[in-house]
Amino acid sequence: MTEESPGRSRRSVLAAGATAATVGLAGCAGLAGDLSFESGSATVTAQARSEAGYQEAGVTAIPFSRQVSLGPIRRTVEVTNLLAEYDRSVGLDSGGLTDGLGIPTDARAAVFAAFTTPAVDIFGRTLNPVANLSTDELANLIQQHYGGFRNLATDAELSGTLLGQSTGVTRYTAEADLLTTAVVSTDVPIYLYVGTPVRAGEDFVLTVAAHPRAAGPREGTMRTLLEGVEHAAGSA
Known part of the structure; x- marks a missing residue:
């Protein structure tokens, strides 16, 4: 979890695991020519943002390129994922909730992100492995690729609706670093929410959220x- 840090933005924790999952696209190696895939977008409506008290923090394209080989044959697979991020102030200034944590009372420490990645359907096969990853596997990928939080433990299994489909959400407890322009707080207890990926047209959409x-x-x-x-489909 980060706040206003150009070197280590929130997307480090929210997208690292999901982006890392696309390494399985090496299965495309047997095809002729280089391959390129671009996802559509998954964003939160203004009405939902207003009701939840969140604001848009940015929508970012996350390119991923990998050269794969099968014997003497080499191919480049390029995938463009899209990350939409939202945040809000958690109002921790009452009841001594921030005592000893060093968290500014106006820190926008609650974050929500929707991550869209192409399904990569070729010859009737879906090659993006994110569809087969459990929330535990996604959470562990995030932890492995981001050094800002630790001590991940399952807390609860929840349910919700994403794009009209019932989906599972696992809530974890962890300790995280909160970085702002004014203060660095370490070992801040957080909840991390990781959603099961949902198919939307030519994409998979998954959500990640965190707050103290x-x-x-x-x-x-x-x-x-x-x-x-x-969800809005990408350009053909």
Whole structure:
């Protein structure tokens, strides 16, 4: 979890695992010519953002390129994923919730992200492995690729609706670093929410969210944001 840090933005924790999952696209190696895939977008509606008290923090294209080989044959696979990020102030200034944590009372420490990645359908096969990853596997990938949080443990299995489909969401506990322009806080207890990927047209959409545990469980807020995600297909 980060805040206003150009070197280590929020997308480090929210997208690292999902982007890393696309390494399985090496299965495309037997095809002729280089391959390029670009995802559509998954964003949260203005109404859902307003109800949850979140604001848009940015929509970012995340390119991924890998050269794969099968014997003497080499191919380049290029995938462009899209990450939409949202955040809000968690209002931890009452009741001594931030005592000893060093968290600014106005820190936008609650984050939600919708990550879109191409399914990569070729000859009737879906080659993007994200569809087969469990929430535990996705959470572990995030932890492995981002050094800013640790001590991940499953807390609860939740359910919600994403793009009209019922989906599972696993809530984890962890400790994270919160970085701002004014302060660096370490070992901040957080909840991390990782959603099961959902197929949307030519893409898979998955969601990740996090907020300090001091704010209490926010299942209703997470479901509001989840249900507010809408998908737009990419260009052909």
